[in-house]
Amino acid sequence: GNSVTQMEGPVTLSEEAFLTINCTYTATGYPSLFWYVQYPGEGLQLLLKATKADDKGSNKGFEATYRKETTSFHLEKGSVQVSDSAVYFCALSEAPYQAGTALIFGKGTTLSVSS
Amino acid sequence: DVKVTQSSRYLVKRTGEKVFLECVQDMDHENMFWYRQDPGLGLRLIYFSYDVKMKEKGDIPEGYSVSREKKERFSLILESASTNQTSMYLCASSPPTGSGQYFGPGTRLTVT
Numbered sequence: 598g599n600s601v602t603q604m605e606g607p608v609t610l611s612e613e614a615f616l617t618i619n620c621t622y623t624a625t626g627y628p629s630l631f632w633y634v635q636y637p638g639e640g641l642q643l644l645l646k647a648t649k650a651d652d653k654g655s656n657k658g659f660e661a662t663y664r665k666e667t668t669s670f671h672l673e674k675g676s677v678q679v680s681d682s683a684v685y686f687c688a689l690s691e692a693p694y695q696a697g698t699a700l701i702f703g704k705g706t707t708l709s710v711s712s
Numbered sequence: 713d714v715k716v717t718q719s720s721r722y723l724v725k726r727t728g729e730k731v732f733l734e735c736v737q738d739m740d741h742e743n744m745f746w747y748r749q750d751p752g753l754g755l756r757l758i759y760f761s762y763d764v765k766m767k768e769k770g771d772i773p774e775g776y777s778v779s780r781e782k783k784e785r786f787s788l789i790l791e792s793a794s795t796n797q798t799s800m801y802l803c804a805s806s807p808p809t810g811s812g813q814y815f816g817p818g819t820r821l822t823v824t
Contacts, residue, residue, distance in 0.1 A: 629811075631812050633815075639817055640802055640815035640816050641755075641815040643812045643813070643814065646811070646812050686754070686755070690812070698743075699745055700812075700813055702755045703754065704753070
């Protein structure tokens with residue numbers, strides 16, 4: 598079945614460091630791919646998405662490129678801030694999309710940024 | 713902006729009690745979902761609904777039921793709460809286009 602695998606955390610960085618969180622997936626067809634972020638004590642927020650191969654999603658300085666050849670969707674940011682400390686989830690939505698299709702989530706990667 | 717609200721942020725219940733968790737969305741989304749989130753296990757789908765009065769089991773429906781009488785409201789019911797249902801419960805909604813889900817703030821339920 599479909600699945601998402603994320604690198605295990607926690608990831609600990611200093612402010613202004615470069616961030617990469619790896620995400621790979623297994624899916625039939627052409628899923629849509631997402632990154633969500635969860636700040637302490639809050640629900641998940643959609644950070645960025647890509648719906649087809651070679652698409653690049655971007656938001657708030659974060660980027661991820663949908664790589665079908667490597668079945669990957671790695672999250673990157675050039676210079677992290679303390680406020681980026683959160684848990685990051687990679688997810689996929691099966692395609693073709695049908696009514697009620699749920700997301701399949703990775704287990705999350707905790708990022709901690711220190712000043 | 714899409715807004716998904718959940719009735720409580722924190723809830724403490726006793727074993728055997730009937731528990732209702734309410735979720736309301738204001739974007740006229742067809743799809744609504746209930747997940748539970750546990751450390752080391754990530755998010756697991758309990759139930760989802762793609763239309764009023766329609767429901768489908770997710771990965772872990774045992775011990776739960778749901779109700780969707782109106783499009784904007786999706787309720788999760790624990791018929792007889794047990795300690796292993798202590799968890800963070802997250803509600804989400806989405807349009808029928810596969811463009812991603814929008815989450816509420818979560819309800820942290822403790823069953824003692």
